[in-house]
Amino acid sequence: MKSTFLLTATLAAFAVQTQAQTTTTAPTLRAPADQIATKKGPLTVQPITHGSVVFTWNGKTIYVDPYGGAEAYAGLAAPDVILITDIHGDHLDPKTLASLSVGKALMVVPKAVADKLPAEYQAQVRILGNRQQLDTLGMKVSAIAMYNLPEAADAMHTKGRGNGYVLNLGGKNVYLSGDTEDIAEMRALKGIDVAFVCMNLPYTMDVNQAAQGVLAFKPGIVYPYHYRGQSGLSDVDAFKKSVNIANKKIEVRLRNWYPAAK
Structure with missing residues (x-):
């Protein structure tokens, strides 16, 4: 009887310990990473959420528009480079930046973003304007225009x-x-191997616009991302269908950028 009691107690303690370990080490809810071959080793593409993605390449880690809190980046290496596209909170997120180990990262940003970054980051900032380039850490970064049509002073995204x-890379x-x-400027792109293209009304463009733009510049691989709008998630399956009916050579990769969405 005594041995049975001890065995039961041991098993119960083990179950509690296992549950605690599961709770504290459970993996972050993220889409699986992809790998793309380059001349300097694989490029790892890790979807995070919305317009946020992490690249790992040639021993370097690149965060794009870090957003969503520290939990979204759990288990990933600290960034060597951070790219921020715009001033809106789903791209420039000071709270997420403050929660991550970004002290050694080069921050490549447009001037409007630099003007809004906390003072503690200013020494890390390199400002790029549209059509400017930067060579750093073995890679080249080129800034491309992004804006709403028709162009207007009160547009959500001005040129x-x-x-x-x-x-x-x-x-x-x-x-x-x-x-x-x-x-x-997007339609005129040449030699794009991998593209991440937004599609969320009323902030950017609809699925058909995105498909027509992609068909114009013909990337080898395209990821629909940034596809949450006021009316929910855009129909990325329809985007894939539209692209591949017109051009079967473009590989459309659908990944879940909103794993927590219900």
């Missing part, structure tokens, strides 16, 4: 305020649209 980016060109519509 020149924010940046899309093209990164050259080991011979692969990676385009990040930021908040844009189907603008001429």
Whole structure:
């Protein structure tokens, strides 16, 4: 009887301990990472949420528009480079920045973002305007225009305020649209291997606009991202269908950028 009691107590204690470990070490809810081959090793693409993504390449970690709180980045390496596209809170999120280990990161941002960053980050900032470039850490960063159409002073995204980016990583060109519509600057892109393209009304463009823009510049791979709008999530399946009916060579990768959405 005594041994049975001790066994029961031991098993109960083990169950409590296991439950505690499960609670404290449970993996963050994220879409699985992808890998894309480059001349300098694999580029790892880790979707985070909305317009946020983390790249790991050549021993460096790049955060794009870090947003969503520290929990969204649990288990990921601290950034070497942070790219921020715009001043809105789903791109420039001081609370998330403050919760992460960003003290050694180079922050590449447009001037409007630099003007709003807390003073503690100013020494880390490199300002890029549209059409400007930066070579750093073995990669090239080019700032691309992003804005609403028709152009207007009261638009949610005015021309020149924010940046899309093209990164050259080991011979692969990676385009990040930021908040844009189907603008001429996006359509004129050449040699894009991987593209991240937004589609969320009323802030950027609808699914059809996004598809037509992608068909114009013909990336090898495209990820629909930043697709949450006022009416919920955009129909990314319809985007994929529209693109591939017109061009089967473009690989549309659908990933869950909103794993916590119900």
